[in-house]
Amino acid sequence: MNFENKENEISVSQLLQGCMEGKRKSWDLFFDKFHRLITGVVNQKSSENSDDTVQLIYLRLVENDYKILRKFNGNSYGAFFLYLKEISKNVVREENKKNFQQNKITDNYVEDNLIDPQTLINNDLEEVLNLLLDKIMQLDIVFREVLILRYLGYKSREIAEILNIPLNTVLTRIKRASEKIKKNNTTGIK
Numbered sequence: 001m002n003f004e005n006k007e008n009e010i011s012v013s014q015l016l017q018g019c020m021e022g023k024r025k026s027w028d029l030f031f032d033k034f035h036r037l038i039t040g041v042v043n044q045k046s047s048e049n050s051d052d053t054v055q056l057i058y059l060r061l062v063e064n065d066y067k068i069l070r071k072f073n074g075n076s077y078g079a080f081f082l083y084l085k086e087i088s089k090n091v092v093r094e095e096n097k098k099n100f101q102q103n104k105i106t107d108n109y110v111e112d113n114l115i116d117p118q119t120l121i122n123n124d125l126e127e128v129l130n131l132l133l134d135k136i137m138q139l140d141i142v143f144r145e146v147l148i149l150r151y152l153g154y155k156s157r158e159i160a161e162i163l164n165i166p167l168n169t170v171l172t173r174i175k176r177a178s179e180k181i182k183k184n185n186t187t188g189i190k
Contacts, residue, residue: 019066042088045092057087142173143173143177156174
């Protein structure tokens with residue numbers, strides 16, 4: 001993309017000023033010049049919900065009275081391109097982190113058969129995880145530590161290395177811990 005300012009083209013500061021004033025023509029030009037950049041960053045860096053993330057980037061640009069657009073103090077399209085690219089990357093990182101944390105927690109516990117997937121559909125995630133955490137904290141330390149490491153996203157082999165115990169011991173402790181939790185079954189926990 002060529003960012004040299006052509007004679008009859010408006011400057012980046014004029015474009016941004018027009019956007020902040022809500023001018024449709026300015027937003028159309030903004031969209032023409034930068035939408036491919038935003039969607040490209042999102043598609044390259046995002047793991048899911050790319051359309052939602054693109055919309056979130058546009059929302060970030062206009063929220064708090066165009067705070068992000070007002071912060072830009074460069075004078076070229078190339079500088080704004082880099083600025084917008086960094087903003088897009090940051091929004092994608094935030095979204096990926098948020099989605100990763102939520103999915104990691106539920107995926108590990110569903111995978112270990114501690115939470116019934118139907119329970120997650122019918123109940124508040126935070127409530128189910130708090131119940132589960134209470135049950136885990138009641139276990140002996142050897143069972144608790146493997147489940148907590150599992151919750152943190154470690155694979156069984158990695159847990160074995162961290163705790164310096166055989167892999168089969170890790171697998172056995174996860175299984176026994178799961179059985180103990182299931183034995184004391186209440187509400188949404190299997």
